[in-house]
Amino acid sequence: GLAFSGLTPLSCPQEGPMIHSGAVIAAGISQGRSTSLKRDFKIFEYFRRDTEKRDFVSAGAAAGASAGVCSWVRGVLFSLEEGASFWNQFLTWRIFFASMISTFTLNSVLSVYHGNAWDLSSPGLINFGRFDNEKMCYTIQEIPIFIFMGVVGGILGALFNALNYWLTMFRIRYIHRPCLQVVEAMLVAAVTATVGFVMIYCSRDCQPIQGSTVAYPLQLFCADGEYNSMATAFFNTPEKSVVNLFHDPPGSYNPMTLGMFTLMYFFLACWTYGLTVSAGVFIPSLLIGAAWGRLFGISLSYLTKGSIWADPGKYALMGAAAQLGGIVRMTLSLTVIMMEATGNVTYGFPIMLVLMTAKIVGDYFVEGLYDMHIQLQSVPFLHWEAPVTSHSLTAREVMSTPVTCLRRIERVGTVVDILSDTSSN
Incomplete structure (x- = not known):
């Protein structure tokens, strides 16, 4: 499902389905039997x-997260922050071992795929390129700007979650039959492709190919020797689009193009999340944030008369972190993966600051997307x-009389009768 959904125009990253697959495989292995095959x-x-099954599922989720981004640290931290409901030292090395084996296996397969079976240093499935420390340094006066971007990311993340909540409630009530779910997935794919072509035709944001860093420029509706930046953002893979927004030189995107792309992709990603297809929210969130973050950087550069520190790529990185943190509300693991994916430890502090701000602001309005769907399911x-609401409650308010008691050794029939006659269990 993940392989085929990636070929559609839908925003379908691989990390979420990989985590789910790892957890399912681990749960099946721990039981040594198959309920599907009976x-x-x-x-x-x-x-x-x-x-044991709980620990295996935690380790499987960590292995899936590690395979999704080729980072064992990401897998361990994800399981610690979101995947595990219980933690101890024994579970730590289990999850660490599963994440290491998953990362090593992925590296081995990628090395064979790239034609060098002995090279085990493949960058993985998510690699956003390295930022130049000299060109991308930040100063103390930019800290309030980063905090403001975290506030914006928290508000947009809360809006995303609220819209997705009402959309999911609608799906639960009216689109619960398999045939309707297939029709909805086809409809969303068709609408996404149509919106993409219409936006490309209307924007006509043509940039010269010479001097561009785009690997596969798309000429759609542009003259020879030019490429369409809207088409590059919309019809590249989401990972490649994020890389372009991070590293393209200033002037590669028109502000109107970035504004239109952010608006449309925001609602399309919200509509896509929750479809009966293998899809997640990680890369779409980064892409939305990178788009409005780069737009913010362009605006800041214009207001400061082209100051050298107002680099659009730097603010695209901060916007991506703010948007993702505002939606999923994770801090520790996202800080690590953003530093690993960009190969830049220098931005550890501002990324952490942006993520913390986005989480605090987002939690003020609604809970995170993952917690929300746990409740919906x-x-x-x-x-x-x-x-x-339980802080002011007393035991008297939640108890009833007469008290139902069980002996230390009780008959099964007595236990069944008590459970059947008691409505509080």
């Missing part, structure tokens, strides 16, 4: 316990903190 292989019976998940 076969019991009589292996791993020792792990057929809820605690009615998954029994115990949160770290009790609800705010």
Whole structure:
């Protein structure tokens, strides 16, 4: 499903489905049997316990995250921050081992694919290129600007989550039949392709190919020797589009092009997330943020009369981090993956600052996208903190009389009768 969905015009990154696949595989391995095939292989019976299955799922999610970005650190931190509901030292090395093996296997396969079976240093599936420290330095006066971008990312992320919540509620109520789900996926793909062509035709943002860093320029509706920057942003893979927004020189994009692209891609990505296709939200969030971040950088450069520190690529990076943090509300793992994907440790502090600001602002309005969908799917998940409404409750307010008691050793029939007659369980 992931391989074929990547060929559609839909915004379908691989990280989310990879995490899901890793968790599913780990859960099946821990049980040593298949409910789909209705076969019991009589292996791993020792792990057929809820605690072991939970740990295996956490390790599988970490392995999937590591394979999605070719980074074992990303897998461990994702499982720590989002994937695991329980943590101890024993689980740490399990997840670390699974992430390392996953990363090594991916490197091996990519090395064979690129024609060098002995080279195990492939950059992975997500690599946004290195930023030049000399050209991309930041100063103390830019810290408030980064914080402001975090606020914008938190607000836009909250809007994205709120719109997706109402859209998901509509899907649960009215688009629950498989045939309707297939029709919806086809409709979204058709609308995405149509909107893309219309935007390319209307924008006519033509840039000279000479001196451009775009690997595969698209000439659509432009003269010879020129390429269409809107087409480059829309019809490249999302990863390549993010790289272009990060590293293209100033003047490569018209501000109107970036504004139109941000607006349209924001709503299309919101509509796409939740379809019955293998899709996630990681790369689309980065692409949306990189687009409005670069637009912000262009505006800032214009207001400061072309100051050398107002580089559009730098603000595209900050915007990408702000948008992603405002939607998924992760901080630690996203800081690490943004530093790894760009090969720049210098921006660790501003990226962390932007992510923290986006999370605080976004949490003020609505919860994160992952937590929201956990509730929408009615998954029994115990949160770290009790609800705010429970802080003033007393035991008397939640108990009833007479008290139902069980002996230390009780008959099964008695337990069944008590559970059947009690409505509080």
